[in-house]
Amino acid sequence: xxxxFSFRTIVEYLPLFGxxxxxxxxxxxxxxxxxxAVGIVLSAMNLQRGWLFRVPAKAYIDTVRATPLLxxxxxxxxxxxxxxxxxxxxxxxxxxxxxxxxxxxxxIIRAGILSIPRGQVEAGVASGMTYVQRMRLVILPQAFKxxxxxxxxxxxVLVKDSALLSLISVAELTRAGQLLASDRFMPAEGFITIxxxxxxxxxxxxxxxxxxxxxxxxxPARSST
Amino acid sequence: xxxxxxxxxxxxxxxxxxxxxxxxxxxxxxLVLGTLLGFGLGILRTGGNRLISSVIGAWVDLIRGTPxxxxxxxxxxxxxxxxxxxxxxxxxxxxxxNLAACFICEIVAAGIRSVPTGQVEAALASGLSRWQRMRxxxxxxxxxxVLPPLVGQYVLLIKDxxxxxxxxxxxxxxxxxxxxxRVPNGLLVFFLIGLGYFIVCYPLIMxxxxxxxxxxxxxxxxxx
Numbered sequence: 001x002x003x004x005f006s007f008r009t010i011v012e013y014l015p016l017f018g019x020x021x022x023x024x025x026x027x028x029x030x031x032x033x034x035x036x037a038v039g040i041v042l043s044a045m046n047l048q049r050g051w052l053f054r055v056p057a058k059a060y061i062d063t064v065r066a067t068p069l070l071x072x073x074x075x076x077x078x079x080x081x082x083x084x085x086x087x088x089x090x091x092x093x094x095x096x097x098x099x100x101x102x103x104x105x106x107x108i109i110r111a112g113i114l115s116i117p118r119g120q121v122e123a124g125v126a127s128g129m130t131y132v133q134r135m136r137l138v139i140l141p142q143a144f145k146x147x148x149x150x151x152x153x154x155x156x157v158l159v160k161d162s163a164l165l166s167l168i169s170v171a172e173l174t175r176a177g178q179l180l181a182s183d184r185f186m187p188a189e190g191f192i193t194i195x196x197x198x199x200x201x202x203x204x205x206x207x208x209x210x211x212x213x214x215x216x217x218x219x220p221a222r223s224s225t
Numbered sequence: 226x227x228x229x230x231x232x233x234x235x236x237x238x239x240x241x242x243x244x245x246x247x248x249x250x251x252x253x254x255x256l257v258l259g260t261l262l263g264f265g266l267g268i269l270r271t272g273g274n275r276l277i278s279s280v281i282g283a284w285v286d287l288i289r290g291t292p293x294x295x296x297x298x299x300x301x302x303x304x305x306x307x308x309x310x311x312x313x314x315x316x317x318x319x320x321x322x323n324l325a326a327c328f329i330c331e332i333v334a335a336g337i338r339s340v341p342t343g344q345v346e347a348a349l350a351s352g353l354s355r356w357q358r359m360r361x362x363x364x365x366x367x368x369x370x371v372l373p374p375l376v377g378q379y380v381l382l383i384k385d386x387x388x389x390x391x392x393x394x395x396x397x398x399x400x401x402x403x404x405x406x407r408v409p410n411g412l413l414v415f416f417l418i419g420l421g422y423f424i425v426c427y428p429l430i431m432x433x434x435x436x437x438x439x440x441x442x443x444x445x446x447x448x449x
Contacts, residue, residue, distance in 0.1 A: 063423065066430055068388075078415060079411035167294075187299075195296075198295065199290045202289070
């Protein structure tokens with residue numbers, strides 16, 4: 001039974017958990033920035049009329065979505081050295097998370113842009129706007145708002161996915177739990193504590209998503225000038 | 226060099242097949258159990274009992290807020306401390322079923338909430354029992370909303386099943402990990418492993434997409 005659940009050991013290991021939490025947060029932030037960059041490029045390619053950019057983007061997105069992140073992570077972890085890139089585990093992990101999440105972000109951005117009614121584009125054309133002006137002044141400002149809640153949802157998924165990096169021995173939060181579990185044979189203390197930390201991050205992001213939803217709802221429609 | 230590696234890989238073919246078998250069986254069992262449990266939970270969640278609904282909501286949040294890897298570790302390492310002995314396969318099934326049930330619960334609840342109250346009231350007025358209302362009026366209409374994300378959830382479930390390799394279950398991902406120790410060509414080995422998942426998942430993704438289009442079209446007609 002769990003009657004000898006040791007809070008003292010948890011307190012003793014708190015600095016380790018703290019370091020793990022900080023690592024998880026910053027590597028998630030960096031990966032999310034990377035995912036946004038990958039997603040923007042992919043969605044721009046995916047929205048082209050010609051097949052030259054669209055087909056590779058679609059193939060990439062479908063491949064990423066049809067295979068598990070763990071297999072992708074191992075593909076990079078065991079595969080990159082073979083191509084002559086010997087990178088630290090942390091960099092491989094951030095790369096894998098960015099490339100994986102980027103495919104999902106691309107779909108979110110595409111859906112956001114496609115959600116803008118055609119009439120808006122036509123009105124832009126009728127007002128004599130160029131393609132860039134239409135994108136910048138009509139479509140993107142509206143699409144941006146629509147994409148914020150699902151992007152935050154993707155951020156939640158990314159933070160949770162980052163736990164897999166512990167399997168290539170990146171010293172993040174889950175790794176801290178594993179260390180406590182194996183050093184002291186205290187799996188309950190280790191894994192319940194990190195679960196609590198992940199929940200903390202989850203509720204922060206969920207609260208942010210709710211806030212952004214309200215902000216979007218309240219945002220008055222901009223009058224045209 | 227590459228020829229030797231290919232030969233060595235060909236020798237691992239039975240192992241790979243067994244790994245694929247484990248992945249498919251594990252996913253299939255959890256998929257069936259998770260769907261049943263998820264529908265039950267979803268119906269209870271929208272059933273009107275505040276307490277039950279909020280307990281389910283809290284549990285779903287707990288599962289959605291923690292990484293699946295951590296959930297597997299919790300089940301595999303802590304249930305034995307509570308006196309429940311279980312092997313890696315059972316632990317994997319419990320973890321995957323629970324995960325699927327929680328996500329499907331929310332999908333089903335959203336579907337049920339999308340059915341207009343007038344429909345339920347009409348069923349009430351026609352003298353249908355609670356069970357009849359659910360089975361003959363609410364669920365068939367909710368399915369239109371439920372089906373596309375449900376299939377999408379199955380894809381996620383199959384992919385998440387790869388995480389059970391962390392507790393030593395020899396599924397497809399674990400096979401890749403074992404083979405790459407012998408054949409040092411990560412690109413080739415995990416390309417093949419990825420291909421295995423792709424063959425299983427891609428048809429489901431296509432199905433989800435088609436369902437979405439069809440259900441969306443049907444929805445549009447109703448709204449007109």
